[in-house]
Amino acid sequence: GDTVFCSTLTFAASANPIVYAGAEPVFIDSDEKSWNMCPIALGNAMEYAAQRNRLPKAVIVVHLLGLVADLDTIQSICDKYNVPLIEDAAESLGSTYKNQMTGTLGEMGIYSFNGNKIITTSGGGMLLSKKETTRKKAFKLATQAKEQAMFYLHKKIGYNYRLSNVLAGIGMGQM
Numbered sequence: 001g002d003t004v005f006c007s008t009l010t011f012a013a014s015a016n017p018i019v020y021a022g023a024e025p026v027f028i029d030s031d032e033k034s035w036n037m038c039p040i041a042l043g044n045a046m047e048y049a050a051q052r053n054r055l056p057k058a059v060i061v062v063h064l065l066g067l068v069a070d071l072d073t074i075q076s077i078c079d080k081y082n083v084p085l086i087e088d089a090a091e092s093l094g095s096t097y098k099n100q101m102t103g104t105l106g107e108m109g110i111y112s113f114n115g116n117k118i119i120t121t122s123g124g125g126m127l128l129s130k131k132e133t134t135r136k137k138a139f140k141l142a143t144q145a146k147e148q149a150m151f152y153l154h155k156k157i158g159y160n161y162r163l164s165n166v167l168a169g170i171g172m173g174q175m
Helices: 016-020 039-051 071-080 132-142 165-174
Strands: 003-007 024-028 059-062 085-088 108-112 125-129
Touching (some): 024 039, 059 071, 125 132
């Protein structure tokens, strides 16, 4: 029943995880200069949501085609409403914003290693976070949520969202 704000001009992979988690994507229109999320539209949507006591759980901004969104303004809007910013940097690996790599400025950053990306492992991707608790939770979920035990013990449903060692080595070689 939660909402997550995300960019309109993007591939479905940016919005699909929102639906996987049982939330509703709310699409925020694009800025005509950068083609990325429009800070004015985001501000209006956030104000509207706040008035209805329905703030989103997160904002996912997509840096489209190597172009970087107006992160200062978008981050300040997210900070004003205490909503985490997630950067979809799948198409902006190598791009910078004020001398910082995209994907490293929000609470989390997402990169894709699909076959059509700058660095490819034929699939998969990478999640970045400055928060150790977020990294540990993501790693646990991505490795079947197996508990530390001498036998197979699972208290939660996890996923098999890991790259094989061979594919990870190919990606590291490209980095």
